Amino acid sequence: MNKKLRLITLIALAAVVIASCSKTKETPANPTPQNQKSENVLSYIKSLGFPATAIVDNGDSYVVEEDIIFPKNMVIPNGQPKTEQFYTGSLVNATNKKNIRVKVDASMTSMNAEVTSAVDQWNAIANSSVRFSIVTTGTYDILIKDENLGSGVCGQGTFPSGGAAGNLIKINKAYIAANSFAQRQRTITHELGHNISLRHTNWSAIGEGTATPVPGVGGTDASSLMNGGQCNSGATVLSTKDKQATAALYPL
Numbered sequence: 001m002n003k004k005l006r007l008i009t010l011i012a013l014a015a016v017v018i019a020s021c022s023k024t025k026e027t028p029a030n031p032t033p034q035n036q037k038s039e040n041v042l043s044y045i046k047s048l049g050f051p052a053t054a055i056v057d058n059g060d061s062y063v064v065e066e067d068i069i070f071p072k073n074m075v076i077p078n079g080q081p082k083t084e085q086f087y088t089g090s091l092v093n094a095t096n097k098k099n100i101r102v103k104v105d106a107s108m109t110s111m112n113a114e115v116t117s118a119v120d121q122w123n124a125i126a127n128s129s130v131r132f133s134i135v136t137t138g139t140y141d142i143l144i145k146d147e148n149l150g151s152g153v154c155g156q157g158t159f160p161s162g163g164a165a166g167n168l169i170k171i172n173k174a175y176i177a178a179n180s181f182a183q184r185q186r187t188i189t190h191e192l193g194h195n196i197s198l199r200h201t202n203w204s205a206i207g208e209g210t211a212t213p214v215p216g217v218g219g220t221d222a223s224s225l226m227n228g229g230q231c232n233s234g235a236t237v238l239s240t241k242d243k244q245a246t247a248a249l250y251p252l
Contacts, residue, residue, distance in 0.1 A: 038072040045070055048212070049203075065228060066149075067156045068194055069170070075162030091197055092130070093163030096141065097250055100132045100165045100196070103140035108171060111184060115144060118188035121238050122196075127247040130196055141165050142195055144188065146173040154187040154231040157194030166195035182236040186225060189238070193226050198245065200228030214245040 045055055045062060056063045062070040077090040092100065104115050119132040142165055149156060149172040158166030169191045176184050199212075201224035221227070223239035238246075 040076055041070055041072050041074055044076045048199075063156065065200065066153045067191065067228070067231075068199075069156050069158040069166070069168060071158065071161065071167075074159075090160045091163075091249060092160050092165045096164050097130050097196075100130065100142060101135045101140045102132050102142045102144060102192075103135050105143055105145035107146035108144050108173065111171070111173065111188070114181065114185040114188055117181075117185040118192055121185075121189050122192055122246070125238070125243045125246050127252055128243070128250050129252050130246060130250045132192065142167055142169060142192075144169045144171060146171055148172060148174065151175065152231060155191045157191030159194060160197050169195065176232065179232055183232055183234075186234055186236040187231070189236075190225055190234070193242070196246070197249065198226050198242075200226060201241070202227045202229070214248050217241055217245045217248055 042055070042062065045064060046052065050064045054064050058069075060072055062072065064070065091097075102115065102119060104112055108115070116134065119134060122128075123131055145168075147156075147170040149170060154172055154176050156170040158168045160166055169188070171187060171191070176187055179187075201221050205220070219241075221239055221241040223235050224242050225235045225238050226242055227234055
């Protein structure tokens with residue numbers, strides 16, 4: 001190869017290398033809308049007073065204090081929560097609260113009676129406009145299904161989003177199967193409370209950071225069915241304060 005041809009070849013190779021390098025030096029992409037929404041949900045969870053140490057990334061959702069699910073695509077409420085029971089500041093809207101349709105997945109049909117008992121407890125609260133109904137076909141608002149959540153976790157509920165009740169309840173059916181009927185339905189009743197926005201009444205005692213009080217219903221309540229950390233051993237009926245809190249958030 002003569003010198004002139006060798007020089008042309010080297011110049012051509014250099015151009016290829018430069019072009020290849022320029023293609024790899026791209027401006028970092030902006031966060032995707034999905035990632036940004038996930039970050040917004042994470043910020044919202046922290047704004048509710050849950051410490052970062054209590055938040056677990058579970059793929060398409062965050063799980064807090066073992067039994068509360070925050071989907072990463074949830075609608076974050078606008079404005080500040082109302083200002084003692086405790087809730088998230090996000091409520092089921094005026095239309096949806098009157099008929100929250102609950103569907104029992106095939107994996108949970110062996111506990112149909114427990115689901116019915118749980119629904120009856122919420123529907124019996126005086127001066128509350130919240131009403132649940134159990135549906136077997138068609139559109140539903142909440143799906144109750146079985147899922148292995150590991151030892152120590154009886155169930156998980158989901159907070160409201162975009163004016164709708166939290167759309168999912170997971171029950172650790174095998175784990176609670178040996179419990180009494182009352183305790184099994186207690187688990188379902190408790191998670192339904194999360195699905196309409198109620199937080200754990202004993203949030204402070206179990207280290208959940210801070211919480212927004214329900215107006216006019218203050219203080220701790222050892223009898224609250226919404227106390228957390230009482231899987232298999234908690235109150236099996238809604239306490240007076242549980243009922244007062246529900247009626248305060250969802251008055252007739």
